[in-house]
Amino acid sequence: MRVLKALIAVLALVVIALVAAQVPGGQSLLGRVLPYVAFAIFLGGFVQRVVYWAKSPVPFRIPTTCGQANSLPWIQQNKLDCPSTKAGVVGRMVLEVLLFRSLFRNTQAEVQQGPRLIYGSSKWLWLFALLFHYTFLVIVLRHMRLFTDPIVPFVHSLEFFDGLFQVGAPVLYQSDLIFMGAITFLFVRRLVLNNIRYISLPADYFPLFLIFGIGLTGILMRYFLRVDVVAIKQLTLGLVTFSPVINGQIGTIFFVHLFLVCALMVYFPFSKLMHLGGVFMSPTRNMANNSRMVRHVNPWNDPNIKPHSYASYEDEFREFMVDAGLPVEKEMPAAQEKSAE
Amino acid sequence: MYGKGRIIPALLIFLGLMTFPLWYNAGFAHQAPKPEKPAEYKECVRPTQEMRTSHMVMLNQWRDDILREDGARKGVTADGTEYVRSLQNGCMHCHANKKKFCDTCHTYTAVKPYCWDCHLEPKEAM
Structure with missing residues (x-):
């Protein structure tokens, strides 16, 4: 049901676009107005969300420690998994952002016979x-051929290597195949693994369907239906030159x-896709574990x-504590004790 | 807001990257390509719109047909004109100038067809 909800939402978007493109004036609305609105919402929403996160105080050092912390000199520290310096944090973040290191450390629990x-x-x-x-990055960068004139130089080499095998005309991009394969895997994984399906919400399926739809329409447009x-x-180009x-x-x-791309841009700042900004803002990743070296106020x-x-607390309340029969570290002075009686 | 010193520059870099096409194109004059049409012929082998979107598929098909399947080297247009199914002898018979025809749109959209890896570009009369 949660899958269906997301699928229906994406199909509805497709139908809206199909109908709007046929209605007089609809193409103009979809092509000349909507992209600006969507892009503005994307940028505005993104900044707003990051600023909102930045407003939350993080008073304590809360990095996830996945290895030996900095300790005695003869105990080897795991500098990447429990960094205590800025350089260590940068190293950890770079590996996380560029190579998804935390996913690389993923484990799977399995109950075997015994049990x-x-x-x-x-x-x-x-x-x-x-x-x-x-x-996805390669595909976005390749699209710069449509948004720049003269075309930025890296597009030519991207195009060349992406279509290296020269299959068909227009040449087949390997990135298209890998992209569709990978997103299908990410979707099937959610469906097939019981524990993942149990925790998956429409908000997990929706972006998968939406991005799949974007990929599929792009592939149809390039290889099958073809457009001018x-x-x-x-x-x-007119859009980016106003x-x-x-x-x-x-x-x-x-x-x-x-x-569908506009829908993705509008949806982006209000969804889990904000991990694009969020990965940099995670206090469990971007802080050094140095609470034992630095006093954090x-x-x-x-x-x-x-x-x-x-x-000083006991000094202030000793009399009352003794009265109430609470243990105190320093007894009452003898003279006072008598007067109290 | 905490961490202003890092977050605001990072956001500015993000906005700069995202709006890259907006400021990159600003300094250039933009002209849609105008491929030169042949003077003596009015019609191509297929309707114009189809040629615009799918000429590469047709060329690929010709190649496969003729070189790999021993297919016909001649074709007939809708109005009965006979043509040669060939890039150099067919297409370039009318669209003689590669630079003024093929390249205008291909350069505009960063398409580098590998036709010319094997085929020779017709030389200008010198």
Whole structure:
């Protein structure tokens, strides 16, 4: 049911785009107005979310420690998994952001005969997540051929290596195949593994379907239905130079593709996809575990409230404590004791 | 807001990257490509819109047909004109200038077809 909800939502988006592209004026709305709105929501929402996160105080050092902390000189510290310096944190973050190291450390629990619980390494999620994200990056960068004129130089080499095998015309991009394969894996994984399916929500399936839809319409557009690329570039280049025009016939499939991309941009800042910014903002990852070396003062402490040690607390309340029969570290002075009686 | 010193520059870099096409294109004059059309012929082998979107598929098909399947080297258009199914002798018969025809759109959209790995570009009359 949770899968169906997400699927229906994406199909509804496709239908909306299909209908809107046929209605007079609809293409203009989808092609010349909506992208600006979606892009503004994307940027605004992204900044707002990051600022919102930055407003939350993180008074304590809460990094996840996955290895030996800095200790005595003869105990070897795990500098990446329990960093105590800035360099260690940067190293940990770089590996996390570029190579998804925490997924690489993923384990899988399995109950075998006995019954015996066995933990094994499980690299599939890491592998396909990495493939998915990097091919997505390649695809986005390749799209710069539609948004820059003169075309940025790296696009040519990307195009060359992506279509290295020269299969068919227009040449097949390997990144397209890997991308669709990887996202299918990420989706099937959620369906097939019982424990993952149990914790999956429509908000997990929706972005998968949406991105799958974007990939599928893109592939249809390039290899099967085919569209007038020059007319499309006139529109896309027009969008980034603030003079969008729709010349000639642009296929309906393009508007479906564009509408789904706009939906993704609008959805992005309000969803789990914000891990793009979130990975940098995670206090469990971006802090050094140095609580034993540096004194961290809670930034929102009230400066008017002075420290109150137990000794001074007892000094203040000793009389009442003795009266109540509570144990005290320092007995009442003899003279006072008498007067109290 | 905490960590202003790091977060604000990072956000600015993010915004700069995201809006890259907006400021990159600003300094250039943009012109849609105008491929030169042959003077003596009015019609191509297929309708214009189909040629615009799918000429590469047709060329690929010709190649496979003729070189790998021993297919016909001649074709007939809708209105009965006979043509040669060939890039150099067919297409380039009318669209004689690669630079003024093929390259205009291909350069505009960063397409580098591998036709010319084997085929020769017709030389200009000198």
